Amino acid sequence: MQSNMDYLVDVKNMTFSRGERVIYDGISLRVPKGKITAVMGPSGIGKTTLLKLIGGQLIPDGGDITFDGESIPAMSRKALYHNRRRMSMLFQSGALFTDMTVFDNVAFPLREHTKLSESIIATIVALKLQAVGLRGAAQMMPSELSGGMARRAALARAIALDPDLIMYDEPFAGQDPISMGVLVKLIRELNDALNLTSIVVTHDVTEVLTIADYIYILADQRVIGEGTAEQIKGSDSELVQQFLQGKADGPVPFHYPADDLRAAFLGESD
């Protein structure tokens, strides 16, 4: 058993619902320090919600989430904002500020949170952009970037303050194979070079199995499978196998629950 200090994020028996709809029912997962942890699951299961819960943007109904040993839901607003400087999130859309150049976007967190001089900021921004291969695009506006470039620019902004934790929300969604390869490489290299801890939320199975150190698969408001890539591949859970192999029908049914087709078409005759 590893001690608690080896985990950066620890979700304990957490419950969360939106209105009537239960999103998580007593879910527990742990994110080891310095590793890439993948969270997989079908669309619409609330994977983004999980990241927002870890980021303190949403408050769980029950259970606890700790970040480096401190409970996030219990934090004061000030403590939460302080801790958020140590975490970073890469949004699905990139969420670059559309009224600023790529350079200013990456410089933004530095200008907000540090008192560094402009010349030092320019150096740091150039280094971060170099790391994602976009130093040449520093003066472009976000609207001029392709989807993959926008995500890389957002990644440069996410690592600007050298965070401890970086959360990727569907980093591979809608990317062409080349951008996908670039992102896979960046996530792995940044994690190891900057000694980060990464959480990757995704449903792109093949990409994740190549980079993740530990994988959680979510469905039905809870964790249905966990382990290393090898353990997951060898899992005997039908649900996990359906997900990995992309079968259309299985424990997750093809049909959204509906009344019987015959009954619907022929009236209530039988």
Added chain:
Amino acid sequence: MNWIQQTGRHTLERVAACGRAGLMLFGALFAAPSLKNIPLTIRQLYVVGVQSLAIIIVSGLFIGMVMALQGYTILTDYGAEGSLGPMVALSLLRELGPVVTALLFAGRAGSALTAEIGLMKATEQLSSLEMMAVDPLRRVVAPRFWAGMIAMPMLALIFSAVGILGGHLVGVDWLGVDAGSYWSIMQATVDWDKDVINGVIKSLVFALVVTWIAIFKGYDSIPTSEGISQATTQTVVFSSLAVLGLDFVLTALMFGIE
């Protein structure tokens, strides 16, 4: 029973929305002010103020011209065309300046504020600010609010001034009212506190209401294309109604009891 349930639910939703709007404004205004916000406010002042100048000046000019034309045809029957100056000036300073400016502001700047903040929400820019430990209320909402509060009274005064000049153009230059009486009777009739300052107070109240509605509707919008279009429409409709309703209340308070 359904009807009662629905009424109750709608009422609760409205009350909750008012609460959220209040909290948002409170969060934006009473968070520790930061020097970094001053350039942001100036930039917003340019967007909501300077960029609204064209529509304000053109509308002011034509409203002044129309009033002089209408006023002249009525006043001249009584040989009172000398009172054209105060008529134009008083209607503009007391009523038309603040009210029409607020309505135009809601359509020109308010809708833009709602759509901008709504789209920032839809594209996760607000969330990403929060995750970067930057409070979007202070960074996005507060500068826009202050810019609206500063810009609107100035726009209303410009509107009135241009309207008075438009009245002069039609009344004096085209219809032959004596220039001396246009200005001197206006000067003698218009009272600084009662007319000018009250007009400014009115437009400060309208600025608060219109800007508040605009930023709240954007901040509280459902982040989809449909939700944002709905929020933008609501901004214009709600602020226009609020301005017209409040105008009556304010007029009654300011001029009703002599």
